[in-house]
Structures are given as structure tokens and as C-alpha cells.
Amino acid sequence: MLNEIENLTKQLHQMEMSYWFHHDIFTFQWWFIVVVNVLFFLALLFLIDKGRTLRIILAFMFSFVILGTIDQIGQYFELWSYAHEFIAFTENYNAVDFLAVPSIFALTYQMFTSWRIFLVASLFVCLFNAFIAEPIFVALDIYHLDHWSYFGSFIILYFVVILVKALTDFVGRNNTTDDYRSTTQQVFQRKQKAR
Template identity: 35%
Template sequence: MSNQPTWEEIVNLREILKETNVQYWLNENLFTFPWWFLLITMILFWVIWWIIVDKSKLMEILLYGIMATVIVILLDVIGVSLMLWGYPNMLTPLIPPIFAIDVGHLPVLYMALYQYFPSWKSFLAAMIIAAFVFAFIFEPFTVWLGIYELNNWKYIYSFPIYILIGVFLKWLLIKVKCLESYSSSQ
């Protein structure tokens, strides 16, 4: 007899985990200060972004933001799945684990940097400063609020990742724009 779990056992455990997660969220998260903080700041980020975004470049900036969102969600799901970090307080008990930050704070920050720092030199400087603020100020602040916890992760690991996401996406979007420009001139 094997000690290997069957798919049915895994599904049953996932069902128990889902129910436990929802009950925890309803009893420990919903309408608490961290929950309100996440909700209000996510909405504020998007409202401020809508006010300041260059609407003549809306499609380009949104594409950058959507790509940032996809990468951030993917990395977050991987990190949570590998137990590198977790979120004791969330807006919803659903995936992505920290919806407000993955779909609100980070994409808006990336889009603002992309819009306001068009040259590589200014973008890199702004990206380094933003990554520093996010890794060494915002992440510890969310730990203090009980929103985020580090399991097998350190703030220093986040710092280069924030930079790489922004730089990769700027490079990719420049390539896409060149391809589009080349294709339309044919």
C-alpha cells in the first residue's frame, strides 16, 4: 500500500482548505482595519491614476499595466503556493491572494512610472527608488498591519524583482511598439 495521496484526497483537502479560508476571512478579515485599508487604498490608487493618466496614451499605458498585473499575480500565486509569504488579511478569500496590491497598488505604480519617466535613465532611477520604497517601506508596513507575512522570504529579495518587472515590461513594450510601427509601414 502506497503513502502517496490520491487525486480524490487532494480534492477533499482543497475543499476543506477552501471552506476554512472562507470562514477565516469572514470571521477575521472582513470589515477589519486592514480590510478597509486595502479597499480604500486600492480605490484611491485607481482614482488618482485616472486623474493623472495621459489619456492620449491610454492604450499603451493600460497594456503596460495589464502586463504588470499578470506578472505580479503570477509571482504572487507562486510565492504563496511555495509558502514563501502569506496574507493573513485579504480583501477576498479568492485568488489572487492579495487582490488589492496585485490589481491595484503595483500596476498603478508601474503605469505611473512608465508614463512619467519616458527615458531609460529617468525610468531606471525612478524604478530603483520605487522598488526601494515598496520593498523596504511598504512591505514592512503591511507586515506591521498584519496584511502580509514573510515565511521563507526577505524584503531584500523583493527589491530586484520589482525593478526587473518594470524594466522587462518597458523593454517588451518598446519592442511591441517597434513591431507595430514596422508592420504599419509595410
């Protein structure tokens, strides 16, 4: 049985790579995935608060890992699927928005620090992603909702963004996650006040 599974997995991987090379890479949909992800990631790099760089990167990484894991689970249980992928041989880059959504979540974390405002802003971010962005990906035949709904995506995204803030705030309380620059600024300000 195990040998049969290994052989079928090997055949599946060969078929996926063949499809990706001959029918996916450099298509309009593939370029759309590239452009969307690069633009949002560049926006994050351009807009990142230099005084809180480590915290924002932490929020980005938490988002990337959690969303990637959820995406793999959803694909495994055939809740959704992707007709086009950025890179076929790694699961983390299958999602059409593998960098875009973590970048958006990191920027949301950066811009809205208090929980009350963050929850409201995240609500709008998740509504936009689930009910506007995802239908665009479906219309472009990049993303398929096999046994899933936009509302389900909204619930998952909202849960994830709240979890990301909670984890980032918890880990960020440790002084070792403070940026060197912000610590230096605090010392400089104390010296200015002492004068």
C-alpha cells in the same frame, strides 16, 4: 490519492471562506487594503496621459499579470503569505497591493520615457515599495514574510518594472496600439503645416 487531494482542497477552500467571512472582511486591515488599492488606481485614472492611454493600460496589465503570477508562485512555495485578503476566492486579489503596484508601475512608465531616467526612477519606486511600504503591511499584520526578505522583494520588483517597460515598448511599436486621439492629432498637425 487524487480524491484525497480534491477533498483536502475543498476543505481548505471552505475554511478560507469561513475565516474570510468571520475574521477578515470589514476589519481595519481589509479596509486598509481597499483604500490603498482604490486610491492608487484612481490616481492612475486621474493622471493617465490621454494621448497614450492604450500604452499605459498595457503597462498596467503587464504589471498586474506578472506580479499576480509571481505572487501566486511565492504563496505556493510558502515564501510569503497574507493574513488578510480583499477577496478570498480568487488568487489575483490576495496581494495587499494588487492594484497599487501595477498603477505605480504604469505611472512610472508614463512619466519616464527614456530608459536611463526610467531605470533611476524605478530604482527609487522599488526601494520605496520594498523597504517602506512592505514593512508597513507587515507591521499591520496584513503581509507575512515567511521565508522571504525585503531585499528579495526589491530585486523582484525591479526586475518586473524593467520587464514591463521592455514588453510595453516592444508591443507599443506596433501602430495598432497607438491611441486614436494621438493619431488624429498627428494628422491635424500635418494639415496645419501643409497650410
